[in-house]
Amino acid sequence: MTPIITAFEASPDRGEGHARDMRVRWAFEEVGLPYEVRLVTFRDMKQAAHLKLQPFGQLPTYEEGELALFETGAIVLHIAQRRAGLLPEEAEARARAVTWMFAALNTVEPPILEWEQTGYSEADKPWHAARLPLMEDRLRVRLASLSARLGKADWLDGAFSAGDLIMVTVLRRLEGSGLLEEYPNLAAYVARAKQRPAYQRAFAAQHAVFVASTGR
Protein backbone atom coordinates (compact mmCIF):
# COMPACT_ATOMS: atom_id res chain seq x y z
CA MET A 1 0.00 0.00 0.00
CA THR A 2 1.63 3.23 -1.14
CA PRO A 3 1.33 5.93 1.55
CA ILE A 4 -0.38 9.18 0.62
CA ILE A 5 0.78 12.52 2.00
CA THR A 6 -0.74 15.97 1.63
CA ALA A 7 1.06 19.06 0.33
CA PHE A 8 0.10 22.62 -0.63
CA GLU A 9 -1.47 22.97 -4.06
CA ALA A 10 0.32 26.34 -4.21
CA SER A 11 2.94 26.58 -1.48
CA PRO A 12 3.28 30.02 0.12
CA ASP A 13 7.06 29.56 0.08
CA ARG A 14 7.01 29.50 -3.74
CA GLY A 15 8.56 26.06 -3.97
CA GLU A 16 11.56 26.79 -1.75
CA GLY A 17 11.01 23.57 0.17
CA HIS A 18 10.16 25.12 3.54
CA ALA A 19 6.66 23.65 3.64
CA ARG A 20 6.78 20.62 5.89
CA ASP A 21 5.92 18.06 3.25
CA MET A 22 9.58 18.52 2.20
CA ARG A 23 10.72 16.65 5.32
CA VAL A 24 8.49 13.71 4.58
CA ARG A 25 9.36 13.60 0.87
CA TRP A 26 13.07 13.64 1.81
CA ALA A 27 12.57 10.79 4.28
CA PHE A 28 10.82 8.68 1.64
CA GLU A 29 13.67 9.35 -0.79
CA GLU A 30 16.36 8.46 1.78
CA VAL A 31 14.85 5.04 2.49
CA GLY A 32 13.69 4.43 -1.08
CA LEU A 33 9.97 4.05 -0.51
CA PRO A 34 7.38 5.29 -3.01
CA TYR A 35 4.69 7.75 -1.97
CA GLU A 36 1.75 9.61 -3.44
CA VAL A 37 0.78 13.21 -2.88
CA ARG A 38 -2.67 14.72 -2.58
CA LEU A 39 -2.64 18.49 -3.04
CA VAL A 40 -4.76 20.68 -0.76
CA THR A 41 -5.61 24.36 -0.55
CA PHE A 42 -5.67 26.54 2.58
CA ARG A 43 -9.46 26.25 2.41
CA ASP A 44 -9.31 22.43 2.30
CA MET A 45 -7.12 22.44 5.40
CA LYS A 46 -9.90 23.96 7.52
CA GLN A 47 -12.58 21.48 6.37
CA ALA A 48 -13.81 18.55 8.45
CA ALA A 49 -12.27 15.93 6.15
CA HIS A 50 -8.78 17.36 6.65
CA LEU A 51 -9.27 18.11 10.36
CA LYS A 52 -10.08 14.44 10.85
CA LEU A 53 -6.56 13.67 9.62
CA GLN A 54 -4.87 16.74 11.13
CA PRO A 55 -6.70 18.26 14.11
CA PHE A 56 -4.67 21.50 13.95
CA GLY A 57 -5.52 22.14 10.28
CA GLN A 58 -1.91 21.90 9.12
CA LEU A 59 -0.02 19.69 6.72
CA PRO A 60 1.38 17.25 5.80
CA THR A 61 -0.76 14.28 6.74
CA TYR A 62 0.17 10.65 6.18
CA GLU A 63 -2.27 7.90 5.22
CA GLU A 64 -1.31 4.28 4.83
CA GLY A 65 -4.38 2.08 4.58
CA GLU A 66 -6.28 2.60 7.84
CA LEU A 67 -3.38 4.36 9.54
CA ALA A 68 -3.50 8.15 9.64
CA LEU A 69 -0.62 10.16 11.14
CA PHE A 70 0.32 13.82 11.37
CA GLU A 71 3.31 15.82 12.74
CA THR A 72 6.42 15.55 10.59
CA GLY A 73 8.43 14.21 13.52
CA ALA A 74 6.05 11.28 13.91
CA ILE A 75 5.76 10.67 10.17
CA VAL A 76 9.52 10.74 9.58
CA LEU A 77 10.06 8.43 12.55
CA HIS A 78 7.42 6.03 11.20
CA ILE A 79 9.07 5.98 7.75
CA ALA A 80 12.50 5.50 9.33
CA GLN A 81 11.20 2.53 11.30
CA ARG A 82 9.67 0.93 8.20
CA ARG A 83 12.91 0.71 6.25
CA ALA A 84 16.65 1.11 6.82
CA GLY A 85 18.42 4.32 5.85
CA LEU A 86 17.47 6.91 8.46
CA LEU A 87 18.06 5.23 11.82
CA PRO A 88 20.96 3.06 13.02
CA GLU A 89 20.18 -0.62 13.60
CA GLU A 90 21.85 -0.63 17.01
CA ALA A 91 19.35 0.28 19.76
CA GLU A 92 21.44 2.87 21.64
CA ALA A 93 22.54 4.68 18.49
CA ARG A 94 18.91 4.64 17.37
CA ALA A 95 17.76 6.25 20.64
CA ARG A 96 20.40 8.97 20.20
CA ALA A 97 19.25 9.69 16.63
CA VAL A 98 15.68 10.03 17.90
CA THR A 99 16.98 12.44 20.55
CA TRP A 100 18.22 14.73 17.76
CA MET A 101 14.79 14.64 16.10
CA PHE A 102 13.21 15.93 19.30
CA ALA A 103 16.03 18.43 19.84
CA ALA A 104 15.49 19.85 16.36
CA LEU A 105 11.73 20.16 16.82
CA ASN A 106 11.46 21.18 20.46
CA THR A 107 14.69 23.07 21.23
CA VAL A 108 16.03 24.52 17.96
CA GLU A 109 12.90 25.13 15.89
CA PRO A 110 10.75 27.13 18.36
CA PRO A 111 13.03 30.21 18.59
CA ILE A 112 13.64 30.08 14.83
CA LEU A 113 9.94 29.86 14.06
CA GLU A 114 9.15 32.64 16.52
CA TRP A 115 11.68 34.86 14.77
CA GLU A 116 10.37 33.94 11.33
CA GLN A 117 6.69 34.31 12.15
CA THR A 118 7.12 37.68 13.77
CA GLY A 119 8.39 38.85 10.39
CA TYR A 120 4.94 38.51 8.94
CA SER A 121 2.64 38.67 11.94
CA GLU A 122 4.17 41.66 13.76
CA ALA A 123 6.20 43.48 11.10
CA ASP A 124 3.70 46.35 11.17
CA LYS A 125 3.83 46.73 14.95
CA PRO A 126 5.67 49.66 16.53
CA TRP A 127 7.81 47.28 18.64
CA HIS A 128 9.01 45.06 15.81
CA ALA A 129 12.36 46.76 15.19
CA ALA A 130 13.22 46.72 18.90
CA ARG A 131 12.18 43.09 19.42
CA LEU A 132 13.95 41.58 16.44
CA PRO A 133 17.46 41.74 17.94
CA LEU A 134 16.17 40.15 21.17
CA MET A 135 14.76 37.25 19.21
CA GLU A 136 17.90 36.88 17.16
CA ASP A 137 19.99 36.73 20.31
CA ARG A 138 17.68 34.06 21.66
CA LEU A 139 18.12 31.86 18.63
CA ARG A 140 21.88 32.50 18.57
CA VAL A 141 22.05 30.83 21.99
CA ARG A 142 20.69 27.64 20.42
CA LEU A 143 22.82 27.89 17.29
CA ALA A 144 25.99 28.40 19.34
CA SER A 145 25.25 25.27 21.38
CA LEU A 146 24.48 23.25 18.28
CA SER A 147 27.61 24.51 16.53
CA ALA A 148 29.75 23.59 19.53
CA ARG A 149 28.33 20.08 19.61
CA LEU A 150 28.64 19.47 15.87
CA GLY A 151 32.25 20.65 15.83
CA LYS A 152 34.06 19.26 12.83
CA ALA A 153 31.77 16.27 12.35
CA ASP A 154 29.74 15.78 9.20
CA TRP A 155 26.57 14.78 11.05
CA LEU A 156 25.25 15.12 14.61
CA ASP A 157 25.90 11.54 15.76
CA GLY A 158 27.73 9.20 13.41
CA ALA A 159 26.03 8.50 10.08
CA PHE A 160 23.36 10.77 8.59
CA SER A 161 20.06 10.08 10.39
CA ALA A 162 16.47 11.23 10.72
CA GLY A 163 17.82 13.60 13.38
CA ASP A 164 20.00 15.34 10.80
CA LEU A 165 17.15 15.38 8.30
CA ILE A 166 14.85 17.27 10.68
CA MET A 167 17.62 19.54 11.98
CA VAL A 168 18.65 20.60 8.47
CA THR A 169 15.07 21.47 7.50
CA VAL A 170 14.82 23.54 10.68
CA LEU A 171 18.10 25.40 10.03
CA ARG A 172 17.15 26.04 6.41
CA ARG A 173 14.51 28.50 7.68
CA LEU A 174 17.42 30.86 8.43
CA GLU A 175 18.63 30.89 4.83
CA GLY A 176 19.07 34.39 3.49
CA SER A 177 19.18 35.99 6.95
CA GLY A 178 22.94 35.76 7.47
CA LEU A 179 22.33 34.16 10.88
CA LEU A 180 23.36 30.67 9.86
CA GLU A 181 26.59 31.98 8.32
CA GLU A 182 27.69 33.24 11.74
CA TYR A 183 28.32 29.55 12.47
CA PRO A 184 30.35 28.29 9.49
CA ASN A 185 30.16 24.64 10.53
CA LEU A 186 26.36 24.83 10.65
CA ALA A 187 26.20 26.49 7.24
CA ALA A 188 28.48 23.75 5.88
CA TYR A 189 26.31 21.09 7.56
CA VAL A 190 23.20 22.36 5.79
CA ALA A 191 25.06 22.63 2.47
CA ARG A 192 26.36 19.07 2.89
CA ALA A 193 22.85 17.73 3.46
CA LYS A 194 21.52 19.56 0.42
CA GLN A 195 24.03 17.70 -1.74
CA ARG A 196 22.40 14.39 -0.91
CA PRO A 197 20.65 12.89 -3.94
CA ALA A 198 17.59 12.08 -1.82
CA TYR A 199 17.33 15.74 -0.76
CA GLN A 200 17.61 16.88 -4.36
CA ARG A 201 14.91 14.49 -5.58
CA ALA A 202 12.57 15.62 -2.80
CA PHE A 203 13.29 19.29 -3.46
CA ALA A 204 12.67 18.87 -7.19
CA ALA A 205 9.38 17.08 -6.55
CA GLN A 206 7.94 19.79 -4.30
CA HIS A 207 9.31 22.54 -6.57
CA ALA A 208 7.57 21.00 -9.56
CA VAL A 209 4.24 21.23 -7.73
CA PHE A 210 4.72 24.94 -7.16
CA VAL A 211 5.76 25.57 -10.76
CA ALA A 212 2.68 23.70 -11.98
CA SER A 213 0.49 25.82 -9.69
CA THR A 214 1.70 29.05 -11.31
CA GLY A 215 0.45 27.86 -14.68
CA ARG A 216 -3.08 27.14 -13.47
Place this chain on the structure above:
Amino acid sequence: MTPIITAFEASPDRGEGHARDMRVRWAFEEVGLPYEVRLVTFRDMKQAAHLKLQPFGQLPTYEEGELALFETGAIVLHIAQRRAGLLPEEAEARARAVTWMFAALNTVEPPILEWEQTGYSEADKPWHAARLPLMEDRLRVRLASLSARLGKADWLDGAFSAGDLIMVTVLRRLEGSGLLEEYPNLAAYVARAKQRPAYQRAFAAQHAVFVASTGR
Protein backbone atom coordinates in the same frame (compact mmCIF):
# COMPACT_ATOMS: atom_id res chain seq x y z
CA MET B 1 21.30 -0.89 35.53
CA THR B 2 19.15 1.81 37.15
CA PRO B 3 18.94 4.90 34.92
CA ILE B 4 20.08 8.23 36.36
CA ILE B 5 18.34 11.48 35.48
CA THR B 6 19.25 15.05 36.39
CA ALA B 7 16.97 17.56 38.11
CA PHE B 8 17.32 21.03 39.63
CA GLU B 9 18.85 21.11 43.08
CA ALA B 10 16.50 24.06 43.72
CA SER B 11 13.86 24.26 41.01
CA PRO B 12 12.91 27.80 39.95
CA ASP B 13 9.26 26.69 39.88
CA ARG B 14 9.39 26.04 43.65
CA GLY B 15 8.43 22.39 43.29
CA GLU B 16 5.32 22.94 41.20
CA GLY B 17 6.41 20.19 38.81
CA HIS B 18 6.91 22.37 35.75
CA ALA B 19 10.62 21.56 35.47
CA ARG B 20 10.99 18.94 32.79
CA ASP B 21 12.31 16.18 35.02
CA MET B 22 8.64 15.84 36.08
CA ARG B 23 7.80 14.29 32.70
CA VAL B 24 10.51 11.71 33.01
CA ARG B 25 9.72 10.89 36.65
CA TRP B 26 6.06 10.44 35.69
CA ALA B 27 7.00 8.12 32.81
CA PHE B 28 9.12 5.96 35.13
CA GLU B 29 6.24 5.75 37.59
CA GLU B 30 3.70 4.81 34.90
CA VAL B 31 5.77 1.86 33.68
CA GLY B 32 7.07 0.94 37.13
CA LEU B 33 10.79 1.28 36.57
CA PRO B 34 13.16 2.56 39.26
CA TYR B 35 15.37 5.58 38.64
CA GLU B 36 17.96 7.65 40.40
CA VAL B 37 18.29 11.42 40.43
CA ARG B 38 21.44 13.52 40.37
CA LEU B 39 20.77 17.11 41.41
CA VAL B 40 22.45 19.96 39.54
CA THR B 41 22.65 23.71 39.90
CA PHE B 42 22.30 26.32 37.14
CA ARG B 43 26.07 26.65 37.31
CA ASP B 44 26.60 22.90 36.82
CA MET B 45 24.39 23.01 33.73
CA LYS B 46 26.83 25.27 31.91
CA GLN B 47 29.91 23.15 32.70
CA ALA B 48 31.59 20.83 30.22
CA ALA B 49 30.55 17.66 32.06
CA HIS B 50 26.88 18.54 31.74
CA LEU B 51 27.17 19.91 28.20
CA LYS B 52 28.58 16.58 27.15
CA LEU B 53 25.28 15.02 28.22
CA GLN B 54 23.06 17.95 27.18
CA PRO B 55 24.56 20.20 24.48
CA PHE B 56 22.01 22.98 25.11
CA GLY B 57 22.78 23.20 28.84
CA GLN B 58 19.29 22.16 29.91
CA LEU B 59 17.85 19.32 31.92
CA PRO B 60 16.88 16.55 32.43
CA THR B 61 19.49 14.18 31.07
CA TYR B 62 19.21 10.39 31.07
CA GLU B 63 22.10 7.99 31.64
CA GLU B 64 21.79 4.23 31.45
CA GLY B 65 25.20 2.60 31.41
CA GLU B 66 26.93 3.92 28.30
CA LEU B 67 23.75 5.39 26.84
CA ALA B 68 23.20 9.13 27.31
CA LEU B 69 20.01 10.81 26.10
CA PHE B 70 18.46 14.25 26.42
CA GLU B 71 15.15 15.88 25.34
CA THR B 72 12.17 14.77 27.38
CA GLY B 73 10.37 13.56 24.25
CA ALA B 74 13.21 11.17 23.45
CA ILE B 75 13.64 10.06 27.06
CA VAL B 76 9.94 9.40 27.61
CA LEU B 77 9.77 7.49 24.31
CA HIS B 78 12.79 5.42 25.31
CA ILE B 79 11.24 4.56 28.69
CA ALA B 80 7.91 3.74 27.01
CA GLN B 81 9.67 1.37 24.63
CA ARG B 82 11.49 -0.38 27.48
CA ARG B 83 8.38 -1.46 29.33
CA ALA B 84 4.61 -1.63 28.77
CA GLY B 85 2.34 1.05 30.19
CA LEU B 86 2.79 4.12 28.03
CA LEU B 87 2.45 2.89 24.44
CA PRO B 88 -0.03 0.46 22.88
CA GLU B 89 1.35 -2.89 21.76
CA GLU B 90 -0.33 -2.66 18.37
CA ALA B 91 1.93 -0.92 15.82
CA GLU B 92 -0.58 1.50 14.33
CA ALA B 93 -1.95 2.60 17.69
CA ARG B 94 1.65 3.02 18.85
CA ALA B 95 2.46 5.29 15.89
CA ARG B 96 -0.61 7.40 16.69
CA ALA B 97 0.45 7.76 20.34
CA VAL B 98 3.90 8.90 19.19
CA THR B 99 2.16 11.43 16.92
CA TRP B 100 0.59 13.01 20.01
CA MET B 101 3.99 13.27 21.69
CA PHE B 102 5.29 15.28 18.74
CA ALA B 103 2.07 17.32 18.54
CA ALA B 104 2.41 18.26 22.20
CA LEU B 105 6.06 19.27 21.84
CA ASN B 106 6.10 20.87 18.41
CA THR B 107 2.57 22.27 17.90
CA VAL B 108 1.04 22.95 21.33
CA GLU B 109 4.05 23.76 23.51
CA PRO B 110 5.78 26.46 21.40
CA PRO B 111 3.01 29.10 21.61
CA ILE B 112 2.47 28.29 25.30
CA LEU B 113 6.17 28.60 26.06
CA GLU B 114 6.45 31.83 24.07
CA TRP B 115 3.58 33.28 26.10
CA GLU B 116 5.08 32.07 29.38
CA GLN B 117 8.63 33.21 28.67
CA THR B 118 7.62 36.65 27.58
CA GLY B 119 6.19 37.06 31.08
CA TYR B 120 9.66 37.10 32.53
CA SER B 121 11.88 38.12 29.62
CA GLU B 122 9.80 41.03 28.25
CA ALA B 123 7.53 42.04 31.13
CA ASP B 124 9.50 45.28 31.52
CA LYS B 125 9.25 46.22 27.84
CA PRO B 126 6.90 48.99 26.72
CA TRP B 127 5.18 46.64 24.25
CA HIS B 128 4.42 43.82 26.69
CA ALA B 129 0.83 44.81 27.50
CA ALA B 130 -0.05 45.17 23.82
CA ARG B 131 1.60 41.91 22.76
CA LEU B 132 0.15 39.68 25.46
CA PRO B 133 -3.36 39.45 23.95
CA LEU B 134 -1.86 38.61 20.53
CA MET B 135 0.06 35.74 22.05
CA GLU B 136 -2.95 34.53 23.98
CA ASP B 137 -5.02 34.50 20.81
CA ARG B 138 -2.30 32.49 19.10
CA LEU B 139 -2.29 29.84 21.77
CA ARG B 140 -6.11 29.78 21.87
CA VAL B 141 -6.03 28.66 18.23
CA ARG B 142 -4.14 25.55 19.30
CA LEU B 143 -6.22 24.95 22.41
CA ALA B 144 -9.46 25.20 20.43
CA SER B 145 -8.21 22.59 17.94
CA LEU B 146 -7.07 20.31 20.71
CA SER B 147 -10.34 20.73 22.59
CA ALA B 148 -12.34 19.91 19.45
CA ARG B 149 -10.31 16.76 18.86
CA LEU B 150 -10.46 15.55 22.46
CA GLY B 151 -14.22 16.05 22.61
CA LYS B 152 -15.72 13.94 25.36
CA ALA B 153 -12.95 11.36 25.39
CA ASP B 154 -10.83 10.75 28.47
CA TRP B 155 -7.55 10.61 26.53
CA LEU B 156 -6.35 11.70 23.08
CA ASP B 157 -6.41 8.28 21.40
CA GLY B 158 -7.77 5.33 23.35
CA ALA B 159 -5.93 4.45 26.54
CA PHE B 160 -3.66 6.90 28.41
CA SER B 161 -0.33 7.05 26.58
CA ALA B 162 3.01 8.85 26.46
CA GLY B 163 1.23 11.33 24.16
CA ASP B 164 -1.17 12.25 26.97
CA LEU B 165 1.66 12.39 29.47
CA ILE B 166 3.55 14.99 27.45
CA MET B 167 0.41 16.93 26.47
CA VAL B 168 -0.72 17.24 30.08
CA THR B 169 2.67 18.57 31.22
CA VAL B 170 2.51 21.12 28.40
CA LEU B 171 -1.03 22.25 29.28
CA ARG B 172 -0.17 22.49 32.96
CA ARG B 173 1.99 25.52 32.10
CA LEU B 174 -1.30 27.44 31.70
CA GLU B 175 -2.44 26.70 35.25
CA GLY B 176 -3.45 29.82 37.08
CA SER B 177 -3.88 31.89 33.92
CA GLY B 178 -7.56 31.10 33.32
CA LEU B 179 -6.74 30.16 29.71
CA LEU B 180 -7.13 26.43 30.17
CA GLU B 181 -10.51 26.92 31.86
CA GLU B 182 -11.86 28.48 28.66
CA TYR B 183 -11.85 24.88 27.36
CA PRO B 184 -13.60 22.85 30.08
CA ASN B 185 -12.79 19.49 28.50
CA LEU B 186 -9.07 20.36 28.47
CA ALA B 187 -9.17 21.49 32.09
CA ALA B 188 -10.92 18.22 32.99
CA TYR B 189 -8.35 16.26 30.95
CA VAL B 190 -5.48 17.77 32.94
CA ALA B 191 -7.31 17.22 36.23
CA ARG B 192 -7.98 13.58 35.25
CA ALA B 193 -4.31 12.98 34.54
CA LYS B 194 -3.27 14.53 37.83
CA GLN B 195 -5.39 11.96 39.64
CA ARG B 196 -3.22 9.13 38.35
CA PRO B 197 -1.20 7.53 41.15
CA ALA B 198 1.92 7.59 38.97
CA TYR B 199 1.54 11.36 38.48
CA GLN B 200 1.11 11.86 42.19
CA ARG B 201 4.19 9.82 43.09
CA ALA B 202 6.28 11.75 40.54
CA PHE B 203 4.94 15.09 41.75
CA ALA B 204 5.67 14.23 45.37
CA ALA B 205 9.21 13.15 44.51
CA GLN B 206 10.13 16.38 42.72
CA HIS B 207 8.35 18.47 45.35
CA ALA B 208 10.36 16.82 48.12
CA VAL B 209 13.58 17.89 46.37
CA PHE B 210 12.45 21.50 46.37
CA VAL B 211 11.39 21.39 50.01
CA ALA B 212 14.77 19.92 50.97
CA SER B 213 16.53 22.71 49.06
CA THR B 214 14.82 25.38 51.14
CA GLY B 215 16.33 23.94 54.30
CA ARG B 216 19.88 24.00 53.00
